[in-house]
Amino acid sequence: MAYRPLADEIRPQTLDEVVGQSHILGRDGLLRRIIESGNVPNLIFYGPSGTGKTTVANLIAQRTNRPLHRLNATTASIADIKEIIGEIGTLMAPEGVLLYLDEIQYFNKKQQQSLLEFMEDGRITLIASTTENPFFAVFGAVLSRATVFEFKQITAQEVLPAVDRGIARMAQRLGGEAVCEPGVREHIASACGGDVRKAMNAIELLLSAAKQEQGKLLVTLADAETAAQKSAMRYDREGDSHYDIASALMKSLRGSDPDAALHYLARLLEAGDLITAIRRILCSASEDIGLAYPMAVPIVKACVDNALQLGLPEAKLPLSEAVILLATAPKSNTACMAIDAALADVRAGKVGDIPRELQNVHADSAGMEREQGYRYPHNFPRHWVRQQYLPDELVGTRYYQYGDNKTEQTARRYWEEIKGE
Numbered sequence: 001m002a003y004r005p006l007a008d009e010i011r012p013q014t015l016d017e018v019v020g021q022s023h024i025l026g027r028d029g030l031l032r033r034i035i036e037s038g039n040v041p042n043l044i045f046y047g048p049s050g051t052g053k054t055t056v057a058n059l060i061a062q063r064t065n066r067p068l069h070r071l072n073a074t075t076a077s078i079a080d081i082k083e084i085i086g087e088i089g090t091l092m093a094p095e096g097v098l099l100y101l102d103e104i105q106y107f108n109k110k111q112q113q114s115l116l117e118f119m120e121d122g123r124i125t126l127i128a129s130t131t132e133n134p135f136f137a138v139f140g141a142v143l144s145r146a147t148v149f150e151f152k153q154i155t156a157q158e159v160l161p162a163v164d165r166g167i168a169r170m171a172q173r174l175g176g177e178a179v180c181e182p183g184v185r186e187h188i189a190s191a192c193g194g195d196v197r198k199a200m201n202a203i204e205l206l207l208s209a210a211k212q213e214q215g216k217l218l219v220t221l222a223d224a225e226t227a228a229q230k231s232a233m234r235y236d237r238e239g240d241s242h243y244d245i246a247s248a249l250m251k252s253l254r255g256s257d258p259d260a261a262l263h264y265l266a267r268l269l270e271a272g273d274l275i276t277a278i279r280r281i282l283c284s285a286s287e288d289i290g291l292a293y294p295m296a297v298p299i300v301k302a303c304v305d306n307a308l309q310l311g312l313p314e315a316k317l318p319l320s321e322a323v324i325l326l327a328t329a330p331k332s333n334t335a336c337m338a339i340d341a342a343l344a345d346v347r348a349g350k351v352g353d354i355p356r357e358l359q360n361v362h363a364d365s366a367g368m369e370r371e372q373g374y375r376y377p378h379n380f381p382r383h384w385v386r387q388q389y390l391p392d393e394l395v396g397t398r399y400y401q402y403g404d405n406k407t408e409q410t411a412r413r414y415w416e417e418i419k420g421e
Helices: 028-038 052-062 077-087 109-112 118-122 140-144 156-174 184-191 196-208 222-226 241-255 258-270 274-292 294-310 317-327 334-347 406-419
Strands: 042-044 070-073 097-102 124-130 148-150 178-180 211-213 218-219
Touching: 028 052, 028 196, 028 211, 052 097, 052 124, 070 077, 070 118, 077 109, 097 222, 109 140, 118 140, 118 156, 148 241, 148 334, 156 184, 156 218, 156 241, 184 222, 196 222, 196 258, 241 274, 241 317, 258 317, 274 294, 274 317, 274 406, 294 317, 334 406
Parallel strands: 042 124, 042 148, 070 097, 097 124, 178 218
Antiparallel strands: 211 218
């Protein structure tokens, strides 16, 4: 008998057996109702690997009278599409076809466009899957003719029943009784990171290599930890997870949640992505803490320099220090808001001539010398004198507004007293 992977062998045969996705496949879930109605429109399934996208597509195919064609966009070509189209209207597919296109994001615009005419008149019902955001990865015309359903990452608790089924099936295949040490099931369920396929691969490996005593297959926790190590890490430097984790780190810093910030830092470091963590930490020091605690910038820069010199794994120490400092520091985005406002005016053409007293006097050509009129502030009491700095067109414009933190309010009071405002 040909080898069959465990993940394929225990693939659900009904919607009730699908792990997770209760938000769309539960009793009142919209996708479930669509599938049960038999009138299946063009669909795009979006979500992480191993969350049931292919399984649900297979279940849909069982409910239609149309032949099912499967293509993987990483290897398929226009010729493959033309071959499928050639069957439409023939005895092989008198009522059209159901096309399951995996990883649609790897199809270029021309390849995706070749499906449009047949999607439009219903001769092809497209079910496409992608691990990337379809609103960026899928051509707009295809997207407008399909309904997007998001498949969410499966929790460890939801994976447990599948783990139990997998262990039982492998034991049956090997002709023995599986005996698992306490914690084995739970570790596999949590370490797979919501990817049922990974969980089944780990189970297949563990049971196949298990010690046998008197017809019993002994599975130890130590073996489970080895087989499933790091499989919970969903990370692709070119994919959505990269940007999601980086975004979550910075938003946790901004939101003053040190525990969440440390969690996302840990995920980046565990994936070996030191650079993304450093960039977000450096940015947050100026964007989110800013003038409320200006010393955050040199402190964080020192931590980053230390991290780069140390390398992983020791880099975790100064970066942890930097993250906790930023998350617990007072916050101000006044510097960010000020430069954005100034840039908006410049981009809108609000520039004007630089006041004569601010121009570079050394640039005057022969015969054009005239009194510049610049007042040197250090020659005046308290190192300030009133004079015009902005171009005439922008006199009175305020880009910077003092924040309500202690540092900026102290500066505000200082200059209001000097300027007599």
